[in-house]
Amino acid sequence: xxxxxxxxxxxxxxxxxxxxxxxxxxxxxxxxxxxxxxxxxxxxxxxxxxxxxxxxxxxxxxxxxxxxxxxxxxxxxxxxxxxxxxxxxxxxxxxxxxxxxxxxxxxxxxxxxxxxxxxxxxxxxxxxxxxxxxxxxxxxxxxxxxxxxxxxxxxxxxxxxxxxxxxxxxxxxxxxxxxxxxxxxxxxxxxxxxxxxxxxxxxxxxxxxxxxxxxxxxxxxxxxxxxxxxxxxxxxxxxxxxxxxxxxxxxxxxxxxxxxxxxxxxxxxxxxxxxxxxxxxxxxxxxxxxxxxxxxxxxxxxxxxxxxxxxxxxxxxxxxxxxxxxxxxxxxxxxxxxxxxxxxxxxxxxxxxxxx
Ligand code: PHE
Numbered sequence: 001x002x003x004x005x006x007x008x009x010x011x012x013x014x015x016x017x018x019x020x021x022x023x024x025x026x027x028x029x030x031x032x033x034x035x036x037x038x039x040x041x042x043x044x045x046x047x048x049x050x051x052x053x054x055x056x057x058x059x060x061x062x063x064x065x066x067x068x069x070x071x072x073x074x075x076x077x078x079x080x081x082x083x084x085x086x087x088x089x090x091x092x093x094x095x096x097x098x099x100x101x102x103x104x105x106x107x108x109x110x111x112x113x114x115x116x117x118x119x120x121x122x123x124x125x126x127x128x129x130x131x132x133x134x135x136x137x138x139x140x141x142x143x144x145x146x147x148x149x150x151x152x153x154x155x156x157x158x159x160x161x162x163x164x165x166x167x168x169x170x171x172x173x174x175x176x177x178x179x180x181x182x183x184x185x186x187x188x189x190x191x192x193x194x195x196x197x198x199x200x201x202x203x204x205x206x207x208x209x210x211x212x213x214x215x216x217x218x219x220x221x222x223x224x225x226x227x228x229x230x231x232x233x234x235x236x237x238x239x240x241x242x243x244x245x246x247x248x249x250x251x252x253x254x255x256x257x258x259x260x261x262x263x264x265x266x267x268x269x270x271x272x273x274x275x276x277x278x279x280x281x282x283x284x285x286x287x288x289x290x291x292x293x294x295x296x297x298x299x300x301x302x303x304x305x306x307x308x309x310x311x312x313x314x315x316x317x318x319x320x321x322x323x324x325x326x327x328x329x330x331x332x333x334x335x336x337x338x339x340x341x342x343x344x345x346x347x348x349x350x351x352x353x354x355x356x
Pocket of ligand 1: 287
């Protein structure tokens with residue numbers, strides 16, 4: 001028994017893994033294990049011999065079983081330690097740098113303008129960028145022969161001779177949304193419509209796609225004075241200082257009277273500053289909605305009148321953020337976007353200040 005004990009205690013101590021340990025268990029205390037065979041031999045002993053050998057064999061069996069259990073625990077502890085040593089993670093390491101995009105200045109200004117007009121009670125309306133020529137022209141009092149159609153450098157969509165749908169254009173201005181809003185909600189109306197517009201024109205100050213914000217207010221007692229107040233209020237909020245406007249008589253087929261509006265600025269050393277000085281910059285077209293336009297939108301011009309305006313978003317973005325070249329807006333140059341872009345969490349609103 002001493003021999004068996006020494007042998008198995010030594011082997012168990014040496015076992016390097018659980019499989020070896022299991023083999024040892026079978027060899028020692030398994031059904032046909034050495035110790036089990038000894039126990040079976042108890043039957044052939046005399047009662048006196050059995051009284052001594054029986055408890056001793058049981059004790060040996062217990063001893064081997066607990067040595068096996070202890071070793072098994074030690075092996076699994078060691079395995080765990082080894083895993084913990086290799087699978088560690090330094091949670092204090094800085095995270096991998098991520099490329100964060102920026103908000104394009106056009107989007108930023110779009111949001112700023114929307115926030116200001118929302119405070120003034122204007123809702124946002126939208127219309128399609130591919131428009132029928134009726135919404136883009138006819139309903140706005142620009143009939144087929146009108147020179148304004150040619151002046152606008154319109155993109156027409158292709159139409160085969162046998163197609164019976166009306167001609168479609170890429171809208172040349174956001175003014176068709178005036179008609180769509182009149183049709184959709186009737187009077188009174190207070191809406192702005194920010195959006196993309198298209199004209200076949202490309203040079204330093206023109207891109208074939210650019211952005212406008214249409215404004216439309218219709219009610220029973222609306223005058224040019226309301227237009228002027230609204231625009232001055234808007235520009236002062238937008239530029240963060242009081243901005244004078246200059247109304248110049250102009251002509252649009254869809255407004256009567258019509259005015260182009262300039263804002264006060266100074267040109268010094270090649271930089272433009274809005275809200276000071278004696279110079280003027282044209283930023284929008286406007287006027288009182290033409291009676292024919294109200295009728296086209298299903299509103300009675302004898303009962304209602306209103307004002308409308310169209311501001312170039314790109315232009316006022318350049319003025320506010322000192323962006324010198326219009327075409328760079330649409331080049332997708334990453335260096336430009338990082339320089340002129342805005343942090344994505346800088347949401348413009350009037351209370352927090354409009355921008356960083
Ligand atoms: N639609 C005109 C343009 O694109 C601007 C405008 C809008 C003028 C509303 C008067 C009223 O030039």
